[in-house]
Amino acid sequence: MRTNLSSQIALNRVSTKCYKPANAIERSVLTRLEKVTTDIYESMEEGVKQVADKVAAKIQERQRDGKFCVIAAGVGTSLRALYAELVRRHKEEGLSFRNVVIFNLHEFYPLRPDMANSCFKQLSSMLLDHVDIDKQNVFTIDGTIPQESVFEYCSLYEQRIQTYGGLDILLTGIGFAGNIAMNGAGSQFNSPTRLILIDANTRAEEAHNLGVDNLPSCAITMGLSTLLAARRIYLLAWGDDRADIICQAVEEKMNDAVPASCLQLHANATVCVDLAAASHLTRIQRPWLVTNCEWNDKLIRSAIVWLCQRLQKPILKLTNKDYNENGLSELVALYGSAYNVNIKIFNDLQHTITGWPGGKPNADDTYRPERALPFPKRVVVFSPHPDDDVISMGGTLRRLVQQGHDVHVAYETSGNIAVGDEEVVRFMHFINGFNQLFDDGGNACIKEKYAEIKHFLQQKKEGDMDSRDILTIKGLIRRGEARTACTYNQIPLDHCHFLDLPFYETGKIEKNPISEPDVEIVLELLREVKPHQIYVAGDLADPHGTHRVCTDAVLAAIDVEKQAGAEWLKECRIWMYRGAWAEWEIENIEMVVPFSPEELRAKRNSILKHQSQMESAPFLGNDERLFWQRSEDRNRGTASLYNQLGLASYEAMEAFVEYKPL
DSSP states (O other): OOOOGGGGOOSSOOOGGGTSOSSHHHHHHHTTTOSSEEEEESSHHHHHHHHHHHHHHHHHHHHHTTOOEEEEEOOSHHHHHHHHHHHHHHHHHOOOOTTEEEEEOEEEESOOTTOSOOHHHHHHHHTGGGSOOOGGGEEOOOTTSOGGGHHHHHHHHHHHHHHTTSOSEEEEOOOTTSOBTTBOTTOOTTOOSEEEEOOHHHHHHHHHHHTOSSOOSEEEEOOHHHHHTSSEEEEEEOSGGGHHHHHHHHHSOOOTTSGGGGGGGOTTEEEEEETTTTTTSHHHHOGGGTSOOOOOHHHHHHHHHHHHHHHTOOGGGOOHHHHHHTTOHHHHHHHSSHHHHHHHHHHHHHTTBOSOTTOOTTSOOTTSSSOSOSSSOEEEEEESSTTHHHHHHHHHHHHHHHTTOEEEEEEOSOOGGGSOHHHHHHHHHHHHHHHHHHOOSOOOHHHHHHHHHHHHHHHOOTTOOOOHHHHHHHHHHHHHHHHHHHHHTTOOGGGEEEOOOGGGTTSSSSOOOOOHHHHHHHHHHHHHHOOSEEEEEOOTTOTTSHHHHHHHHHHHHHHHHHHTTOHHHHTOEEEEEOOSSOOOOTTTOOEEEEEOHHHHHHHHHHHHTOGGGSTTOTTOTTOOSOHHHHHHHHHHHHHHHHHHTTSOOOSEEEEEEEEOOO
């Protein structure tokens, strides 16, 4: 059973010469806009293995020389896979860490005794607890020292590093705001280990990673000068959510607003990224600016949209001169004139627009993104959380129902950890009050349960897991909201499926890996409905990671059916949507569904049915907009872009990309 198919989704066919140049000359041409050595890999797995090779080689080289290998090790999602690979090599290939000295990059301050997920505990659980490192060779910043001793302590930490001859290797990730370690915007490039106030962006990111809302306000961190003193630096980043900040750190001018840009000062620093994280680098996103291109339809569309935005012109007004002066003369030579290119791309984009997401019956579907037949279609919309369906594709969902299709919505997880405790109190208070008003006194269990839950929540400390009863109530709250939204959208309640995939039910931010029981639950639904259309989450870099796992469960189930030769799958198309966080790049859009101001208002009302996910939702992140606001801004932005390119003006649009089973 293949449970990692989402990692093989490749929307654009990037020429291998753009990330695997044949020689040094080709590399120098491709990377002339990059100010830090950047290695791009096809996948995270490939990149992790390459970096692990280099780290292991340095450890073994030092072993042969009878010396310590001194490593400054960070924590975070980007490094997790690397540490897992190093642990595997220790257990399966005998890689020894006996000569390794580890220095933890940073720690929260003041560190509370009840804080379950300190930085050092993370590092220990990911790496140190699983290898043969001598505990005397592990050094971490003490987050409990008195405030008056911090300055002296930081100085001693620096001296301890020098005692071991300095850092051989620095392993770090990069934050969304460009921070490395806890060095946020404004950090000086000559800063040493010090006490800092954690900025708002870093706090929000760390709180999500750790599953803790109330982080300490400060941290003690190695400074940028300490990090830059390492003889070898590896900065790892995976996934398209890091694409923007990687481009800023690598290609833009060095700037203390992006601390990671200080790596431009280092002669032996390497940024290691997969194609997704590299997607905004010029050689990947705009290759025509640095090399000759292997043109395909998507790359041509990307180039034309870029040119339109650069010149603020619609497609059909671009001229030969525009192409020639902006590095796109190849297209004029290829197609004979600007007009020929313009009309091709205009028509391509025009054909992505449809008011009939399920296909228009009795119509020529030659240039439509969906087939006219069969009609009506059986449709399954997979929603990772109980509100992703309306947030991501609420307008399309209503359109499918109104046009007569048989629409099912499958809520893959309970979403219980995203409900605030105050929601539980509110609902329990209502139930208890209802019981007191209308019960004849024979049902005492509600009153007892109310008192028990109220006491638990009063005693609950930050980071404590909810009891199973509270998680159940939180799940019921989300189920009720989802049912209300479905009723509003005229979806029968027997078409609302609550799958409650087991991987999610840990009660913690960190979930279990996908497993066969998860896939079997999805398979059962697909075999029952035998859909003609499937809609699945495609925003694989969502902040909480659940979307990727849920999508993997669906794709694994589809793969099982494909291998079994299921007849229904031959008539099924699979569409990927994105949620509140980002939209598909226009070169990848294959179907876009426009809707009116009234329809946009109806979509907003659907989202508002999920009251527990409004202002009190714990994962809103740095973006202060509520989910309905993000969704509307995204949909309006897509419509505005189409209009700027010279196509029809709509109030809003929802975009989709087709997934073809591998």
